[in-house]
Amino acid sequence: MNSTQVTTVNAPIASSPIPGVYLIGAGPGAADLITVRGARILAVADIIFYDALIDMSMLEWCTSTNMVPVGKRCGAHSSSQRFINKQLVDAASKNLVVVRLKGGDPLIFGRAQEEIDALEQAGVHYEVVPGITTALAASAQLKQPPTTRELSRTLTLTTLPGRCSHEDHKTSIYYMARDQLTEVANTLMAQGYPSNTPVCLMESVSLPSERGFACTLDELSLGDVHHHFLDRQPVVVMIGEVYRKQLQLLSPLIRSESNFAALQAVS
Amino acid sequence: MNSTQVTTVNAPIASSPIPGVYLIGAGPGAADLITVRGARILAVADIIFYDALIDMSMLEWCTSTNMVPVGKRCGAHSSSQRFINKQLVDAASKNLVVVRLKGGDPLIFGRAQEEIDALEQAGVHYEVVPGITTALAASAQLKQPPTTRELSRTLTLTTLPGRCSHEDHKTSIYYMARDQLTEVANTLMAQGYPSNTPVCLMESVSLPSERGFACTLDELSLGDVHHHFLDRQPVVVMIGEVYRKQLQLLSPLIRSESNFAALQAVS
Numbered sequence: 449m450n451s452t453q454v455t456t457v458n459a460p461i462a463s464s465p466i467p468g469v470y471l472i473g474a475g476p477g478a479a480d481l482i483t484v485r486g487a488r489i490l491a492v493a494d495i496i497f498y499d500a501l502i503d504m505s506m507l508e509w510c511t512s513t514n515m516v517p518v519g520k521r522c523g524a525h526s527s528s529q530r531f532i533n534k535q536l537v538d539a540a541s542k543n544l545v546v547v548r549l550k551g552g553d554p555l556i557f558g559r560a561q562e563e564i565d566a567l568e569q570a571g572v573h574y575e576v577v578p579g580i581t582t583a584l585a586a587s588a589q590l591k592q593p594p595t596t597r598e599l600s601r602t603l604t605l606t607t608l609p610g611r612c613s614h615e616d617h618k619t620s621i622y623y624m625a626r627d628q629l630t631e632v633a634n635t636l637m638a639q640g641y642p643s644n645t646p647v648c649l650m651e652s653v654s655l656p657s658e659r660g661f662a663c664t665l666d667e668l669s670l671g672d673v674h675h676h677f678l679d680r681q682p683v684v685v686m687i688g689e690v691y692r693k694q695l696q697l698l699s700p701l702i703r704s705e706s707n708f709a710a711l712q713a714v715s
Numbered sequence: 716m717n718s719t720q721v722t723t724v725n726a727p728i729a730s731s732p733i734p735g736v737y738l739i740g741a742g743p744g745a746a747d748l749i750t751v752r753g754a755r756i757l758a759v760a761d762i763i764f765y766d767a768l769i770d771m772s773m774l775e776w777c778t779s780t781n782m783v784p785v786g787k788r789c790g791a792h793s794s795s796q797r798f799i800n801k802q803l804v805d806a807a808s809k810n811l812v813v814v815r816l817k818g819g820d821p822l823i824f825g826r827a828q829e830e831i832d833a834l835e836q837a838g839v840h841y842e843v844v845p846g847i848t849t850a851l852a853a854s855a856q857l858k859q860p861p862t863t864r865e866l867s868r869t870l871t872l873t874t875l876p877g878r879c880s881h882e883d884h885k886t887s888i889y890y891m892a893r894d895q896l897t898e899v900a901n902t903l904m905a906q907g908y909p910s911n912t913p914v915c916l917m918e919s920v921s922l923p924s925e926r927g928f929a930c931t932l933d934e935l936s937l938g939d940v941h942h943h944f945l946d947r948q949p950v951v952v953m954i955g956e957v958y959r960k961q962l963q964l965l966s967p968l969i970r971s972e973s974n975f976a977a978l979q980a981v982s
Contacts, residue, residue: 462747475750480729483847484754485747553851555860556870564858576855578847580750584820588843591831593822595874603823606869607862 462488465575469536469546469567471560473553473579474498478654479505481585486577494544497535501551501682503655529559533566540572551682553581557607557623581605582684583621586650589658590686590694594619599689609635619688626683633669636687641665646691648698649673651683662691662698676701729755732842736803736813736834738827740820740846741765745921746772748852753844761811764802768818768949770922796826800833807839818949820848824874824890848872849951850888853917856925857953857961861886866956876902886955893950900936903954908932913958915965916940919948929958929965943968 462485470489475481482490490496490509497516498507507515518532532548539546550558554576567574583605587594594603600618609628625632629649637643643666651659661676665687677683729752737756742748749757757763757776764783765774774782785799799815806813821827821843834841850872854861861870867885876895892899896916904910910933918926928943932954944950 478752480752480755481750481845483742483748484751485745487751488747553847553855555854556851557862557868558860559864560860561863564860574858576858578748578851578855580820580845580847581851584823584845584848587822588820588845591841591843593825593827593831595824595872596828597826601824601875602871602873604869604871605862608868 465489465492465545466573467540467543467545468573468575469540469548470575470577471548471550471554471563472577473555473558473581474502474506474549474551475580476552476582476585476654477503477506477652479503479508481580481654482506482509483577483579486579489545489577490547490549492545493547495539496547496549497532497539498547498549499551502549506549529562533563536563537566537570537572540567540570540574550579551582553579556581556605582623582650582653582682583686586621586648586653586684586686589650589653590648590660590691592648592690592694594621594686594688594690596690619686619690622685622687624682625685626677629668629673629685630670632685632687633665637665637669641687645687645689646695647701648686648691648694649676649683649701650686651677652681653684657681660694660698661701662694663701664695667702670702673701732756732759732812733840734807734810734812735840735842736807736815737842737844738815738817738821738830739844740822740825740848741769741773741816741818742847743819743849743852743921744770744773744919746770746775748847748921749773749776750844750846753846756812756844757814757816759812760814762806763814763816764799764806765814765816766818769816773816796829800830803830804833804837804839807834807837807841817846818849820846823848823872849890849917849920849949850953853888853915853920853951853953856917856920857915857927857958857964859915859957859961861888861953861955861957863957886953886957889952889954891949892952893944896935896940896952897937899952899954900932904932904936908954912954912956913962914968915953915958915961916943916950916968917953918944918950920951924948927961927965928968929961930968931962934969937969940968 472486487509491511493512495514496510497518554560595601602618604620607624609625609632645665647663647668649661739753754776758778760779762781763777764785817825862868869885871887874891876892876899912932914930914935916928
């Protein structure tokens, strides 16, 4: 065995963050799926503005007591984007280490552009710390690569139910589409995806409350399935031939309805 | 300001990993862009099989002295996949905590399927710990979301230069395509992408040696550009209207050739 002796056993050295705004991806939910860089900055931040989607266990990384909930969550009250931008710029102007903690990766469907524009305009020092986006965390939980050499070498991430996926009918993962899944299914079948294409639906990825369901594309088209899911929980929808095995491994979506009322009641 | 007092300041508690194989994403290169979960498992692993693409600073997380380089890197010698599979299964059968450390995310173009199949077949306990895939790390470095509400709500990740991207001509990010960029450019223009579509090329993302270049799609098609890049360094190629600003911010690819010989000499 071709082993290498290693003498250094210390963790790589961290440099203290300089004052400014850090747009940090919290990852999918589990507190230890944030990056080391993100966790280290959280630990020394002076003030943290966090999304409603952030799992509260994530905030245990923080030593600051100045934690400000902001952001949007399916239908719930949210701070306006302009007010969030102003708060970030104001805090940075006080020479503080300011964290803007966003679910998943800050730049994947995270509406970061407006905050970035505001920070650029104000001339504030800012950095982006990437996070594990939900599609990849869901793949890890399923232990299923979204691309394989045989079946798909293309992965599309989208929020648009009414548009096509890749023309070769490869793997597609939909964010924020839980209320439009009939449209997703009908669009894909109209574009030539086989009606028995496997679909995985993953709710609350990486949290103890995670649930996964599977169905085929024609089953997905049968009716509104958003009522299978708990209120205010994010759902990621993964579609492609690579998920054939998950049809056996996950709960069938079509038979899950009977369990739903009980779950919804305790949530 | 709607602040919340937090009394808990401890980092979330880690549970010890049980014996088995952990497929861990190392992230793009910088040691602190691994997840906390990944770093914690590395710190207690009995044996670590790591890819040639892993930056050596990452291995400072490990306390084990049993580190085995495996895996593939552009043209260099590599262990055969079957041999890697056998090593993973053999190590797990000794009741060890075994890490398979892969660059980026283990499931995004990481050829994990064969290892997963081998572990499944051997009945070995295994888990997948996601990592920051290079496309997202490159986006963070550029501070540029690959999707914005105005310009693109779809992101395609692919390794296939000869195939189309999304039919709406949205953002595409290519992995492992550095030797086929003329084909990438010509294919996209044939599919209707405007010839002045911006292209960003990011080498060694997140490492001190990171370099970024920009050009337009017609410039990319002008000739083989792989000789602009250092040998054996991964390059990610990001194409889409969202990168218009980067045409001003990054070095123009087309004028970078004169600096290249010197860089290649010192690498």
